[in-house]
Amino acid sequence: MSAADVTKAADVLLAAERAGEPCPSVRSLLPEGDLDAAYAVQRVNVERGLAAGRRIAGRKIGLTSPAVQAQLGVSQPDFGTLFADMAVPDGGTVPAGRLIQPKVEAEVALVLGADLPHRECTVADVIRASNFALAALEIVDSRNADWDITIVDTVADNASSGMYVLGGTPVPLSGLDLRAVRMTMTRDGSADPVSEGTGADCLGGPLNAAAWLASTLAAAGDPLRAGDVVLTGALGPMAVAAPGDRFEARISQLGRISVQFAPQEGHTA
Numbered sequence: 679m680s681a682a683d684v685t686k687a688a689d690v691l692l693a694a695e696r697a698g699e700p701c702p703s704v705r706s707l708l709p710e711g712d713l714d715a716a717y718a719v720q721r722v723n724v725e726r727g728l729a730a731g732r733r734i735a736g737r738k739i740g741l742t743s744p745a746v747q748a749q750l751g752v753s754q755p756d757f758g759t760l761f762a763d764m765a766v767p768d769g770g771t772v773p774a775g776r777l778i779q780p781k782v783e784a785e786v787a788l789v790l791g792a793d794l795p796h797r798e799c800t801v802a803d804v805i806r807a808s809n810f811a812l813a814a815l816e817i818v819d820s821r822n823a824d825w826d827i828t829i830v831d832t833v834a835d836n837a838s839s840g841m842y843v844l845g846g847t848p849v850p851l852s853g854l855d856l857r858a859v860r861m862t863m864t865r866d867g868s869a870d871p872v873s874e875g876t877g878a879d880c881l882g883g884p885l886n887a888a889a890w891l892a893s894t895l896a897a898a899g900d901p902l903r904a905g906d907v908v909l910t911g912a913l914g915p916m917a918v919a920a921p922g923d924r925f926e927a928r929i930s931q932l933g934r935i936s937v938q939f940a941p942q943e944g945h946t947a
Contacts, residue, residue, distance in 0.1 A: 679715045683707065688722035691821045691835055700778050700823035705830045713756075716833035723836065724759045735762040735907050737895070738816060739887045740837040741829070742880045742911030752829045755881065757891055758837025760907060766817070766843045766937055772919075774940040777819045777840050780919040782937070783912035784861045784873060784927035786884040787814035787844055794902040799892035801885045807904075808888075810848035811856065813932040815925065816909050817841040818916060842909060845935040854931060857883035861913040863927040872925075875914030884910035 687707040694701035708715045728734070741747050741755045766772055772780070791809035819840030822831050832838045856877045863873040881887040887910045892902050902908065917925065919939050926936040 679709055679712065679718070684715065684718045684722060687719045687834055688726075691719070692723055692726065694778070694821040698775055698778055701821055703822045703826045703828075703831050704834050705828050708830050708834065711828075711830060713829065713833055716830045719834035720758065720836050727759075727761055733762040734759055735765065736760045736909070737891060737902065737906065738837055738839055738842070738909040739891050739911045740818075740832065742887050755887060755890060755911065756829065756833050756837050757894065758833075758839040760839065760842060760909065764839065764841045766841050768843055768846050769936050769938070770843070771938040771940050772817065772841060774921060774943045777817065778821060779825060780817050780819050780840055780939070781916040782863070782919050782925045783816050783818065783916045784863045784875075784914060784929060784935070785814045785816050785912055786856055786859065786877065786880070786910050786929065786932065787812040787842075788884070788888055788908040788910060789848070790902060790904055790906045790908065792904050794892035795896055797893055797897045799889045799896065801883075801889050804885050804888045804892060805851050807902075808851050810850050811854060811884075811932060812848055813845035813927065813929045813935040814909055815843040815927060815935055815937055816912070817843070817919065817937070842907075843935055843937045844907065845933055847933045849932055856885055858930075859913070859932060860930045861927060863914065863917065863925060865917060866924050867926075872917040873914035873927075875912070877913060879913055880911040887911045 788808045792807040817840040818838045859877040921942040924938045
């Protein structure tokens with residue numbers, strides 16, 4: 679695939695993000711099933727962000743659910759880049775119009791205290807390198823219209839990243855079994871959850887997902903570094919977010935976390 683073709687696909691996604699309007703699925707611009715081409719598109723827009731003064735805060739892991747992998751016809755997760763300006767404070771509000779078609783999922787976040795440079799990273803390496811875990815919400819978004827995506831579409835689109843929320847209560851990993859944590863997420867204070875799951879639903883455990891990411895990035899020559907935030911993947915199904923919605927997740931051993939979506943401009947909550 680030529681550099682010009684990669685740039686064209688990156689241009690389409692960036693224009694959609696800036697306009698706040700979805701674009702046709704970009705897979706028609708890329709070789710079918712070509713993940714290398716899709717990651718090349720992702721890198722173009724990450725580098726554009728850096729050139730514009732944005733700061734990388736960490737990485738996210740996607741496609742950690744076996745059901746979602748089967749839906750997209752893949753057998754491995756994917757990853758994207760988290761910028762610092764994508765963060766929303768716990769309990770904060772996502773501004774109206776900031777995202778195109780957002781969905782919310784609850785996750786475990788790790789914050790690293792050491793680099794993870796090994797191509798064959800183990801769970802023990804991840805544990806040693808992690809300062810603490812946090813409850814997190816990822817607000818995924820797609821520039822591709824109607825979430826009509828394949829693995830190529832989502833990878834090119836920075837793994838469908840939108841924004842993220844980190845809890846404010848750090849929990850050391852010592853004695854913490856992240857496979858056993860239980861998550862419940864609700865909308866607008868309803869007693870009926872919109873999503874439920876456990877740590878084991880994320881690739882058998884969030885540490886497994888983090889080890890996969892560390893190995894993959896190290897092999898690509900861009901390893902995880904001390905200070906990076908790692909969103910390890912959804913613990914349960916995504917929930918569609920509408921203007922005015924408020925989501926709260928409870929993750930056992932890690933606490934509660936919430937986010938509000940501003941009402942549509944010109945409307946009150």
